[in-house]
Amino acid sequence: MDLSATEADMVYQKVQAILRGLDIQHPTQQSDPGMLRWTLHKSLDRNPNSGNIMVGVLIKELEKAEEEDNLHYIIPLLHTLMFAITKTAYISDELYERVYVFCKKILTLPKPYCTIGLDYAQRLKTEKKVPGFSYQKMVVLEQNLKRNVNNHQDRVLLFLDPALVSEAVCNTLLRETQASQMSHSPVSCMTYVISNCIQAAHGKDCDIALLQQMLKDKSTEEVELWFQEVLLVVERSEQENASTRQKHSERLWEIYKKLISSQEESAMLKLQRIPLPSPKFSVHLWTDDDQLWKELMLFMRESLTTEAETEYVKEPELSLDPEGNEQHRISVWSNDSGIERDLPGTEEKESAKLYRKPCIKKKAADVDSAVLLQNLTKAPKGSRAATLQRLSGHSTEVPTGPDKLPTARVVILGDDRALGRLAKAYYSFRKREARRPHRTLKANLQFYCIPIQGEREETLAEMEESPTMSDMCELSTYLGQVDPWYDKNINTLYDRITKLALMPPCPSRDSTSDPFILDVASYYLRFGLQPVFFQIYSVKIHFRDLTLEPVEDVFLSELKVDPQDCTFTKLNTLTKKKAAGDARGAGIQVHYQKALASNREREECLVMKTSGAIIKTIPSNETDDLVCLNVYIDETGKSSSFGRSALCKLNGLKASTIQIRSLDLRTLSLQLDKDSRRVYTNVSSFEVSPCQEPGYSLQKMRASRAHGEGKEDCGISRYMTKSLLLPINTFAGIIQ
Numbered sequence: 001m002d003l004s005a006t007e008a009d010m011v012y013q014k015v016q017a018i019l020r021g022l023d024i025q026h027p028t029q030q031s032d033p034g035m036l037r038w039t040l041h042k043s044l045d046r047n048p049n050s051g052n053i054m055v056g057v058l059i060k061e062l063e064k065a066e067e068e069d070n071l072h073y074i075i076p077l078l079h080t081l082m083f084a085i086t087k088t089a090y091i092s093d094e095l096y097e098r099v100y101v102f103c104k105k106i107l108t109l110p111k112p113y114c115t116i117g118l119d120y121a122q123r124l125k126t127e128k129k130v131p132g133f134s135y136q137k138m139v140v141l142e143q144n145l146k147r148n149v150n151n152h153q154d155r156v157l158l159f160l161d162p163a164l165v166s167e168a169v170c171n172t173l174l175r176e177t178q179a180s181q182m183s184h185s186p187v188s189c190m191t192y193v194i195s196n197c198i199q200a201a202h203g204k205d206c207d208i209a210l211l212q213q214m215l216k217d218k219s220t221e222e223v224e225l226w227f228q229e230v231l232l233v234v235e236r237s238e239q240e241n242a243s244t245r246q247k248h249s250e251r252l253w254e255i256y257k258k259l260i261s262s263q264e265e266s267a268m269l270k271l272q273r274i275p276l277p278s279p280k281f282s283v284h285l286w287t288d289d290d291q292l293w294k295e296l297m298l299f300m301r302e303s304l305t306t307e308a309e310t311e312y313v314k315e316p317e318l319s320l321d322p323e324g325n326e327q328h329r330i331s332v333w334s335n336d337s338g339i340e341r342d343l344p345g346t347e348e349k350e351s352a353k354l355y356r357k358p359c360i361k362k363k364a365a366d367v368d369s370a371v372l373l374q375n376l377t378k379a380p381k382g383s384r385a386a387t388l389q390r391l392s393g394h395s396t397e398v399p400t401g402p403d404k405l406p407t408a409r410v411v412i413l414g415d416d417r418a419l420g421r422l423a424k425a426y427y428s429f430r431k432r433e434a435r436r437p438h439r440t441l442k443a444n445l446q447f448y449c450i451p452i453q454g455e456r457e458e459t460l461a462e463m464e465e466s467p468t469m470s471d472m473c474e475l476s477t478y479l480g481q482v483d484p485w486y487d488k489n490i491n492t493l494y495d496r497i498t499k500l501a502l503m504p505p506c507p508s509r510d511s512t513s514d515p516f517i518l519d520v521a522s523y524y525l526r527f528g529l530q531p532v533f534f535q536i537y538s539v540k541i542h543f544r545d546l547t548l549e550p551v552e553d554v555f556l557s558e559l560k561v562d563p564q565d566c567t568f569t570k571l572n573t574l575t576k577k578k579a580a581g582d583a584r585g586a587g588i589q590v591h592y593q594k595a596l597a598s599n600r601e602r603e604e605c606l607v608m609k610t611s612g613a614i615i616k617t618i619p620s621n622e623t624d625d626l627v628c629l630n631v632y633i634d635e636t637g638k639s640s641s642f643g644r645s646a647l648c649k650l651n652g653l654k655a656s657t658i659q660i661r662s663l664d665l666r667t668l669s670l671q672l673d674k675d676s677r678r679v680y681t682n683v684s685s686f687e688v689s690p691c692q693e694p695g696y697s698l699q700k701m702r703a704s705r706a707h708g709e710g711k712e713d714c715g716i717s718r719y720m721t722k723s724l725l726l727p728i729n730t731f732a733g734i735i736q
Helices: 003-024 032-047 048-067 071-087 093-108 111-131 135-145 169-184 187-206 209-217 220-239 246-258 289-308 363-376 416-435 460-464 474-482 483-490 493-502 516-527 576-583 694-707 715-719
Strands: 154-160 281-285 317-320 324-327 408-412 446-452 530-535 537-543 550-553 557-563 588-592 605-614 630-635 652-664 668-672 679-690 726-730
Touching: 003 032, 003 048, 003 071, 003 483, 003 516, 032 071, 032 483, 032 516, 048 071, 048 093, 071 093, 071 111, 071 135, 071 483, 071 516, 071 557, 111 220, 111 246, 135 187, 135 220, 135 605, 154 169, 154 289, 169 281, 169 493, 169 516, 187 209, 187 220, 209 246, 220 246, 220 446, 246 289, 281 289, 289 416, 317 652, 408 416, 408 483, 416 446, 416 474, 416 550, 416 694, 416 726, 446 474, 446 493, 446 516, 474 483, 474 530, 474 679, 474 726, 483 516, 537 668, 588 630
Parallel strands: 154 281, 154 408, 408 446, 446 726
Antiparallel strands: 317 324, 530 726, 537 550, 537 679, 557 605, 557 668, 588 605, 588 652, 605 630, 630 652, 652 679, 668 679
């Protein structure tokens, strides 16, 4: 009893420290909630018996926060609680019921509390009936273990841009991921699942140490057979409405007795530590712009191959011939004519009788429409409506995709430059999908962002004014403002990853003992399931050289405009006074559509001299949730006919679209997403507008050709997603 009281007091103190850190705007390392959360969950590995104590303390604090209306505590505590439930060796029915009742109680709260509460209530309903279900599902999906019950693959793709991420960080991540995968082989993971399912159901009534030893002595084929049998029991108990925890426990007890056979159990039974392996990270050095598309296509091909290998043979369809007799017909898609003589490599025989193969010829237009309709279910709620409010959270407007679809999780490690490159790659990927509907990614695609201090060559002047995280990671900073738990867990990694990478490895410790970076990234992947959607913007660039074709590109966070020095020729003679006047700024014309909350169209035009401009898409604070362009122009003179402009460097205008044109001989230079590799020079004018979904643009073009101009939004295009949005996953979405 004394040990339990001491353990309960230690857990309580750690939870209180996390809550105090949530109340501090800029916590120190000692009061960092993210680090404290990590140490709290690590204590479960050292003492498996503390699981019930931790769950009890966390649910008590959640109930207290809900009663006292401390809503900012609920989501951090709830995610911490659910991870503790997943790692806990054994939980009593009373605790399960208590957590389940709380999750149902917060369904009356606004979003995102009710959304997360509903998700966890559904999980707990299954967990009560099938203890250890969350652990089993997590390990099987993350480790891509073979299953005969329901084939499903997950893949985690970690992209590192070597131009932005230091070599030390790349080597550290490669070392941690490889060490984790080597220490947790597929057979070991199967053993973990078998042991955890039995221990979660029976607790101290079974000898898990003996069970693990018996599994260790078995061959790989035998372990896999027992693993499949356990999965069958879990799936059966989950799907049966009348199934109870007792019935599920009885089924697992039979497997347990068969496994240990006649071996004598220990007299002192206790809960055993069962590791929770990190997801299998596939690390990629991002050197090719098409690398994202290639990896996703390779992942889809592997998923389809695995599905074909494990899929059960279905009954053939029955059809009637002209005489009324039953015939077996196999329905397959075919690109040929259906006539056997037309097959390549078949010799033509004039006397041969022509007959059709049992197949259905593909109709391209119908199939394209079917694929487009299928893609509508991927659209976030409100994305097809004319709204300027930023979207977040999962869609409740349309049903989610089938559970059998694999999930590709793309993790981007870097700053706004890496995310800008992601937006460009995502746009290119969606264009390929629109042009080739049959190659649409049949998977759930999720994006994660982990900010990191990028590499840069510092001069003496730059060292005096080094860019901060808010300068180079505006998108991550905004996510931290709308989701404090993202800020405490992920944004704190900005400079910490670099510091940890530069630390020499301790020779006396195992490389897999405390992989902090990998642990935090795994926690983010497992519980960061609420996306925040960011509009991708398209820019059409016209050059001074008329022989060059206009160029279209996309950006996500920022477009910087700088006047270029004029190159003088004999045909372009100017006085020194005129040249000196031009050096103070370039004359530009700004034509824009003002962004209004009412979404009414209002166009304005301004003429001025400027020394530069910045167009930002990320709001500077969390209260500004309008999706629009924030334009900041540094004006150097008075406008020609509009008096003093309302624009200045401090308070910019809000626009939905904008066009800027140079009025004198000086050209403009454009830099996209703060990336020195994405610079356009000798620009005479450019136009910025929200990037349209490529599938919508293609369908609108087809409708225009078929029905004439002015009828682009007829037919299926009116129901399609119009804007291309990039979803970045967080723990809560946007907390108002």
